[in-house]
Amino acid sequence: MLAHGFRQIATEKNLGVDAIAKLVAAPGSDVQALVMALPIDLKKPSDAGTPHALARWFLHRFIARPGFLYDRLHAATLVGLNESGFQKVEKYFDDALYRGVFHSSGRPRWWSSQLKHCLLKAIPEPKLMPPAKRGRLFRELSAKDYSRCYFTDSDLPDVIASPDETSDQGFPAVSEVTAIAQNDTPAIGFQPRRVFVRQREKK
Numbered sequence: 001m002l003a004h005g006f007r008q009i010a011t012e013k014n015l016g017v018d019a020i021a022k023l024v025a026a027p028g029s030d031v032q033a034l035v036m037a038l039p040i041d042l043k044k045p046s047d048a049g050t051p052h053a054l055a056r057w058f059l060h061r062f063i064a065r066p067g068f069l070y071d072r073l074h075a076a077t078l079v080g081l082n083e084s085g086f087q088k089v090e091k092y093f094d095d096a097l098y099r100g101v102f103h104s105s106g107r108p109r110w111w112s113s114q115l116k117h118c119l120l121k122a123i124p125e126p127k128l129m130p131p132a133k134r135g136r137l138f139r140e141l142s143a144k145d146y147s148r149c150y151f152t153d154s155d156l157p158d159v160i161a162s163p164d165e166t167s168d169q170g171f172p173a174v175s176e177v178t179a180i181a182q183n184d185t186p187a188i189g190f191q192p193r194r195v196f197v198r199q200r201e202k203k
Contacts (some may be wrong), residue, residue: 005102009055015046020054024100030068030113037068037189058102066160067190069098069109074160077147077172078115079135085145089138092122132156149174151196161194 012019017035020042026034035043042054066074075093076086096114103109116131123137133156136146149157150171157172165181173196181193 002102005058006051006055008101009051009058012051015042015050015054017043024058024062025098026068026100027111027114030111033189034068037187039187055102061187061190063098063102063109065186065190066112067186068112070112070115071107071109073170073172074112075110075115077157077160078112078131079119080132080147080156081135081141081145082147082172085141085147088140088145089122089135092138093118095121132158147172149177151177159194161196163196165193165195167195 008023009015012023017038020038021031021034024034039053039057042050042057063069070078072083072086076083079086081089093110093115096110096118098109098111119131119134123134132147146155147157148155151161151173154174157174159173159175159178160170161173161178162168162170162181173194175194177197178194179197181195184193186192
């Protein structure tokens with residue numbers, strides 16, 4: 001996956017914004033936001049160091065940080081499910097699956113902008129319903145597939161948060177029990193890191 005991704009970047013003769021959008025196979029609705037999110041040095045005419053800088057940005061920012069792309073936990077939470085529940089209905093979200101440079105079947109990502117479109121296509125009725133409730137209407141699901149807040153066990157968590165600022169683990173949470181991590185300044189198009197505001201009580 002990594003070697004193939006590096007080759008894809010290296011074979012591009014002109015790494016301008018059009019080529020970058022092509023490399024990630026960006027949906028048309030995301031192209032303008034993607035251009036705005038690119039670091040200034042990657043918007044300049046390419047030089048010998050650009051492929052390496054671009055690869056680092058793809059791996060450590062674009063794919064790693066939720067914003068344009070969601071991992072399974074973020075995608076599942078968006079549609080009201082836990083990860084195992086989401087896996088039961090992933091086939092309905094195939095059109096949102098990321099297939100651009102550095103994509104991995106072992107660590108899939110989905111275009112966040114396209115998840116809602118896929119959901120609405122799969123379940124068009126009722127028309128006015130939040131994604132987190134609509135996602136629970138798939139016939140393959142039961143209540144055990146629904147997402148719940150890790151901290152309060154309440155229904156319909158709406159964010160992902162870490163126990164503290166040093167942790168890379170994320171858990172579904174209701175935003176009221178979280179806060180944006182200190183000194184976190186995400187670039188345009190990416191979500192801020194959130195942490196729980198107090199330690200989870202042991203049961």
